[in-house]
Amino acid sequence: MKLENRLPAEGTNASQEHPLKEFAWLAGGAIAVVVALVMVVSYCAQWIAPRIPFKYELELARGIELAPTPSSENARAVQAELQALADRLVARMELPRGMSVRIGYHESGVVNAFATLGGQAVFYRGLLGKLESEDALAAVMAHELAHIKHRHPAAALGRGVAVGLMLSVVSAQLGRTVGGNVLSQAGMMTLLTFNRDQERQADEEALRVIAAEYGHVGGALELFEAFMRLPPAGAFADKSIPEFLRTHPVTAARLQAARDWASENGKALDGPRRALPQAIAAAATRKPKRPAQTERPAQAEAPCANRAPCAIARRNADRLRTAAIAADARLRDPRWKDRRAAKRLQRPLE
Amino acid sequence: MGQFLDLALFLLLLATGYVVGRVIEQRHYASIRLRERRYRDVLAFPMRFTPDSVTPQQAFLVYGTVVVSADYFKTFVAGLRNLIGGRFRAYETLLERARREAVLRLKENARAKGARLVVCVRFETTSISSGWAPAIEVLAYGTALVPLSADVRSMAPAAAASTRNHAFELSRSLPGTA
Numbered sequence: 001m002k003l004e005n006r007l008p009a010e011g012t013n014a015s016q017e018h019p020l021k022e023f024a025w026l027a028g029g030a031i032a033v034v035v036a037l038v039m040v041v042s043y044c045a046q047w048i049a050p051r052i053p054f055k056y057e058l059e060l061a062r063g064i065e066l067a068p069t070p071s072s073e074n075a076r077a078v079q080a081e082l083q084a085l086a087d088r089l090v091a092r093m094e095l096p097r098g099m100s101v102r103i104g105y106h107e108s109g110v111v112n113a114f115a116t117l118g119g120q121a122v123f124y125r126g127l128l129g130k131l132e133s134e135d136a137l138a139a140v141m142a143h144e145l146a147h148i149k150h151r152h153p154a155a156a157l158g159r160g161v162a163v164g165l166m167l168s169v170v171s172a173q174l175g176r177t178v179g180g181n182v183l184s185q186a187g188m189m190t191l192l193t194f195n196r197d198q199e200r201q202a203d204e205e206a207l208r209v210i211a212a213e214y215g216h217v218g219g220a221l222e223l224f225e226a227f228m229r230l231p232p233a234g235a236f237a238d239k240s241i242p243e244f245l246r247t248h249p250v251t252a253a254r255l256q257a258a259r260d261w262a263s264e265n266g267k268a269l270d271g272p273r274r275a276l277p278q279a280i281a282a283a284a285t286r287k288p289k290r291p292a293q294t295e296r297p298a299q300a301e302a303p304c305a306n307r308a309p310c311a312i313a314r315r316n317a318d319r320l321r322t323a324a325i326a327a328d329a330r331l332r333d334p335r336w337k338d339r340r341a342a343k344r345l346q347r348p349l350e
Numbered sequence: 351m352g353q354f355l356d357l358a359l360f361l362l363l364l365a366t367g368y369v370v371g372r373v374i375e376q377r378h379y380a381s382i383r384l385r386e387r388r389y390r391d392v393l394a395f396p397m398r399f400t401p402d403s404v405t406p407q408q409a410f411l412v413y414g415t416v417v418v419s420a421d422y423f424k425t426f427v428a429g430l431r432n433l434i435g436g437r438f439r440a441y442e443t444l445l446e447r448a449r450r451e452a453v454l455r456l457k458e459n460a461r462a463k464g465a466r467l468v469v470c471v472r473f474e475t476t477s478i479s480s481g482w483a484p485a486i487e488v489l490a491y492g493t494a495l496v497p498l499s500a501d502v503r504s505m506a507p508a509a510a511a512s513t514r515n516h517a518f519e520l521s522r523s524l525p526g527t528a
Contacts, residue, residue: 003401003467005393007386014446015439019372019427022439026430 041166042159049158050151054099054119057154061118070105074286077279079105082123082141085134085277089142092212093205095149103141107283111230113140115147117157128284130226133273135219137280138210146205152198203254207261216271217262224255367422374421375443382450392457394468394492404467406498412468413491414455417478418448425483445486449473452490465494 010016070076082103090101104122111126121144131137147153194202203220210219228251262269276284400407420428424440431438452473460468471492478485 003393003395005390007383007390008450014442015437017439019368019423019440022431023368023423023427026427026434030430030433 037166038163041162045158045162046155049154052154052158054096054151057151058118060157061116061120070107072107074279074283075105075107078125078128078283079103081277081279085138086121086141086145089138089145089209089213092209093142093145093149099148101145101148113144115144115153117153119148121145121148125283125286128276128280130230131223131276131284132226133219133222134276135210135214135273136222136226137219137276138213139206139220139223142206142209143202146202146209147194147198149205150198150201152194152202155198156194200257203257204261207258207267208265211262211265211267214271214274216268217258218268218270218273220258221255221269222273224251224258227251228255363422364426367424367426371421371423375447378447378451382447382454385454386450389454389457389461392461392466392468394453394457394460394471396471398470400467400469400495404495407495408498409493409495410463410465411491412456412459412463412465412494413489414452414457414459415487415489416448416451416455417485417487418444418451419485420444420483422483428484441484445475445488448475448486448488449490452488456490456492460492460494463494463496465496467495468492469495 070079082105086101086103095101099119101119101121104120106122106124108124109126109129110124111130113121113123113127115121121141123140127140128137131140207217207220211217259269261267275281420441424444427440428438431440453471456468456471460466469492471490474489474491476487476489478487
C-alpha cells in the first residue's frame with residue numbers, strides 16, 4: 001500500500017470569492033427589502049388609519065395631553081385668542097362630523113407649531129414672535145387645521161405603529177447586532193413627520209381657507225418669507241439638502257407654489273392685512289423667560305409632532321428583543337448542553 | 351443625532367472587522383500553506399487500523415486543537431445570510447482554517463514525539479459562543495505510531511524532509527516490516 005499525504009485542495013471547502021461581493025448583495029438586498037416593506041406597510045396603515053372613526057382617535061388622545069391649559073393669565077388670554085381664530089377658520093373648512101379642534105399654547109421660545117392626535121394643535125410663543133399680521137398666523141393655523149381635517153396625525157400614528165412593529169421583527173431577526181438597530185432606526189426616521197404629500201395637501205387647503213377668509217393669500221406669502229429669514233437650525237434645515245430628503249417642502253418651493261395657486265385660482269397675491277389680536281401681539285413682543293431652545297429645527301412643524309408612534313414602536317422593539325434574548329439564553333443553557341453531552345457519552349464506544 | 355452616532359459606530363466596527371479580519375485571515379492562510387509543505391513527512395490518515403505492513407508499534411494519543419472567532423464583519427454578513435439561507439461563505443473560510451490548523455498542530459505534536467505516522471485521525475468541532483460573535487474550537491486527534499525497535503532519533507525531521515519523494519512505501523521505509 002502506498003501512503004501519501006497530499007496538500008489540501010484550495011477553494012473547494014471554502015469559497016475563494018471576495019467577501020465584499022457577498023456583503024454587497026446581502027446588504028443591498030436587505031436594505032431594499034426593508035425599504036419596500038416599510039413603504040407597503042406604511043401605505044396600508046396610512047390608508048386604514050384615517051378611516052377609523054374620529055371618536056376612537058379622541059379616546060387615544062385622552063392619554064396624550066399635549067395642549068394643557070396654561071397657568072399664567074397672559075398665556076390663557078393668548079390661548080383664547082388662538083382658539084377664537086381657529087374657530088373662525090374651521091367654519092370655512094367643512095370638518096368631518098364629530099370632529100372638534102382644540103388649540104394649545106406653550107410659552108417657550110421654540111419657533112414651532114404642530115398638529116397632533118385628537119384634533120389638537122399646539123403653538124409656541126417663539127413662532128408668534130416671528131409673525132407680523134393675523135393673516136400670517138392664520139396661514140400657519142389653517143395649515144395645522146388642514147392636517148387635522150385630513151386625519152394626518154392618525155395616519156402618521158398608524159404608520160408608526162405598523163412600521164415600528166415590522167422593524168422590530170426585522171431587527172430581532174438580525175440578532176442583537178448594532179446593525180439590526182441601525183436598520184430599525186433608519187426606518188424610524190421616516191415616522192417622525194407627516195410626509196411631503198400631506199404637507200402639500202395641508203398647504204393647499206390653508207391657501208384656500210385664508211383666501212376665503214381674507215380675500216388674498218398675502219398671509220401665506222408673509223409666513224414663507226419669514227421662514228426663509230430664519231437662521232438654519234438643526235441638521236435638516238440645511239438649504240443644501242434637496243427637497244426629496246426633507247419632509248417640509250423647501251420654503252422657496254412652497255412660496256412659489258402658493259403664488260402659482262393664487263394665479264391659477266384668480267386670488268389676489270396681497271391685500272389689506274389685519275393686525276395680530278391684542279394678547280398674541282403682546283406675547284410676541286415679550287422677552288422670553290428662558291433662552292430659546294434650539295434643538296428643534298425652526299420650521300412650521302418639527303419632527304416632534306408625532307412622538308407617540310415612535311415611543312410605541314420602540315417599546316415593541318424592546319419587548320421583542322428581550323424575548324429573543326431570553327429564548328437565546330435558554331438554548332445556550334449549559335444544562336441543556338450537558339444533556340446532549342450525556343447522550344453522546346451513552347453511545348457505545350467504537 | 352444618536353441615530354447617526356449609532357450608524358457611524360456600526361460602520362466603523364464593520365470596516366474594522368473587515369480590514370483587520372481579512373489581513374489576519376490572509377496571513378493565517380499563508381502560514382498554513384507554508385507549514386503544510388513543511389510537515390509533509392508526517393502522515394495522518396483517518397483509517398481505524400494500521401496498514402497490514404506495519405510491525406508492532408508504540409502507539410499514543412496526539413491531538414491538535416485550535417480556537418478561532420468570527421470577526422464583526424463576518425458575523426454581520428452571516429446574520430443577513432441567515433435570513434435567506436445558502437452558503438455561509440464567511441464562516442466556511444473560518445472553519446477551513448481551523449481544520450487545517452488543527453491537523454498541522456497534530457502533526458507538530460506527532461513529530462515532536464518522533465512519530466511519522468498518525469492513524470485514526472478524527473475531528474471534533476465545538477462552538478464556544480461568548481457574546482454574539484461565534485467562536486469555534488476544532489480538535490483533531492489520532493493515534494501516533496512509533497516503531498518499537500526503532501531509534502526514535504534516527505527519524506529526525508530534517509532527514510525525513512530531505513527525501514525528495516514524500517510518499518513512501520511503508521514496507522521499505524518503516525523498519526521491521528515484513
